Amino acid sequence: MPGSVSGRLAAASPQAAAPPGGRPCSLHAEIDRFYYEPNGVATLSSIDLRIEGGEFVVIAGPSGSGKSTLALALAGVIPQRITGAGYTGSVSFYRNGLAPVDLSALPLHEVSQHAGIVFQNPEFQLIQYQVDAEVAFGPENLGLAREEIARRVEEALSMVGALHLADHPVGGLSGGQKQRVAIAAALAMQPEILILDEPTSDLDPVGTAEVFETLHHLSRVRGLGVVVIEHKLDEAAAFADRIVLMAGGKIVIDAEPANAFLPTSAWTALGVRPPELALLHEGAPAPIRETAVPLECSAASALYAGVALADCGTAGKDAPLGKGVPAMELADVTLRFKGQRVLDRISFRVAEGEWLALIGANGSGKSSAGAALMGFFKPDSGVAALWGAKVAFGKISLQAQRVGYLFQNVDEMLFCDSVRAELEFSRSIGAAIPTGALTPVEVAELIGLANRMDAHPFQLSGGERQRLALGALLVRAPQGLILDEPTTGLDEEHAVALFELLSRLRSALGKLSCLLITHDLRLVARFADRVAVMSEGSVAFQGAPREVFAKTELLRQCGVRPPTISVLHAMVAAGPVEQVAVSVDEFLARADWTGAMEGKVASRD
């Protein structure tokens, strides 16, 4: 076992030295200042953060608040690999009975054996062909004995529930599986603190919950300190021991989850959306809202027992669904890819002016259905049609005359050197634009980028690039849109901006049809006239959002996690419900708290 680090590790691994759930170590970051650019604004300032072994800490904040930079500093990447223009501070690792180690001064491979990091995109973290080779890569580099490498590989894969994937090729894994392998590869270095930068950004809600459950298990049973940078507070908060909110490079809130989210205005003012249960709790009447915020549905339903919810009715959303002039249609379509059936005799129709949401677990075939409509793939059988005309395979620009397709990764859609050029590019190519179409300037107004016309697309934020890509489609005056995961990776501020843009679009272009492919059930609740739930390549069931979200058991069977507020509605209701509230505002508007209040007042008296 060459190398002193390996020797130390073997002697003092957290698994060996610490009892389950024990806290044998801690990480203490004291960062006075960190600058990326000379004379720029400090990306981190006055940071004082301590993470104990066995603790699960969630760090949230708006884009540009310094979350990811803090993660890099905790993992020693700053200042070891990213020196920036100035760094003053230290990140110290403490283990009981030993002198503290300054991670800022250690080589990166030694830091990773105290504090490991998992990056956002697993695609570029997985270097090897096969899963076991990937996890073994680090221990092999350390020159450990083969038996020790095998033990670490097995242990790390077991920890993340991926032992059965050991001999699988990395390229064939789903996004969630890749993320688990990336976590296992970091764990094989036997860190005592694990830092994860948005590990669930590409995962569906079920995959997200699985990752958080795995991390929670590691923190509780193995004593691993876990730091997660995360936007998805609805899912993450229930697992956390502490919630940290960052803004402007500083920590503005560091508290236990029950006390971290109230008042919610402290979060919303920064453009960060607190969990729905926190928003609901704040809207409840006193004395209920004076209790600790419940962050799980079971706790919330117990607290709100007795709340009567008025019938959600059918107003607004439940116009005849899928009827009228067919705009986009798949009829009995089967599609095989690399020998696997990804679409299995799927049929659905989007009527003119209708907005249909396709939801389902990762791998259920949602994106393939959208791709078949655009002519990316040729179905093995069945017909894909746009406005009654059969989709021509491979003639994508032909389909683009009617339908705009927004990719999940919008960076692949931007080619030009300015916002103006991007908008004019779409207009200058392909078939003639219909008269009356919005001009590039009008589209720039619509997408909120009129004052950034000369900016380079890569100078824009992620949300602005998303809107620009959508704008580049709109200048061609499409009759329909296919939006593939439009809110993935967007923080609350940019998600809200996108929602507002979509609202303006619906108002301005009444006949615009839209196929929303998404995991974001808030987007579905707000915009979809109808929801089709996909499972194993076909539509399992469909209906209006509040009807579909009421079928919590069916959704779970399809691998879909219903919105928290809908689950709570179903749990609080006395009996089975046909429709549920799909937003906090709707829940509050329909709730009669008298029954719940009586119990709380009586117990207080």
Added chain:
Amino acid sequence: MLPAIDRWLFHDLAGQTFVAYLITFVVPLFGPALFIKFVGISGLRNVLSYEAGDTVIHRLDPRIKLLYPVFIGICSVLLSWKWTYLLFLLTLLPWLLLRPSLVRVRILAVLVLTPALLSIWSQGLYATTPGDKLIFAFPVTMAWVGTAGLSHAGLVYGAHQAARLLVTSSAALILVFTTQPSDVVWATSRLLAPQRIGLAISVGVRFLPTVFERLNAVMRAAEVRGYDFSRPDTWWKPQQAWDYGRRMVRALPLLTIPVLVGSLRGCHQMALVADSRAFNVNKRRSTLRVIRRSTADRVALALGGGVAAGVAILIATGQGRF
């Protein structure tokens, strides 16, 4: 009729100019045309990637497979072009054991044979010396292209270059198709080559398909914005083929930017990951996989020894010397 055509093509200035134009400008179009017809951007992702399997070639010691293209490449430099083609036939034997899919064979054949043919063509035109026998002498109207015509010596020299290309490609692709990236890193470290070289090879093998997939995705993104990449239905109509070529060429800089930006970002992250996993910290890595010398390895080494001895004899006797 035929004598008239012959007279016009080979003895008339206009006919000679026509033939010269065909040789100079039509032949090089075969490369892109074959590529578009049989490979395409989407086909590239199947080319340079490891293909799992349990053949005897897959099971060979990675060190042998790593040394194989180097050894074959050296032999091809030492031998004359006729013997190099015989060597090329020998390099096809592992492929027979491997039995790749027909799709992959078709793609590989286009990708390997096309540059070889173009090499023969370009050397035939430009590797000429004043005394060469010309198969077709260019008329004075083609003087501006800078060659006297298609020369026999040039074609032979081109054939030699092509043989080296074919032999080296055939041997190198065996390594790429049948060796896991981790085994490449292991083999380089065991052969005392810098580990970074092994990682560079393995990362290239792992990510080239990803880059091609990304290129494919970017092309689709351009298409959904209205850019037309669809192939013409009727290639024989020159205007359609010309338009297609023009559209493709015009798109190249557009497509390069997002692919380059994405790849650079990915590389940066990959480098951080490799560093944090202690890459290159120890001079000698250990390995999870147990690689034991097998009968197949011994047979492969014996065959290699036989080829080396044969090459040495050919060179020593002067029969096969370049």
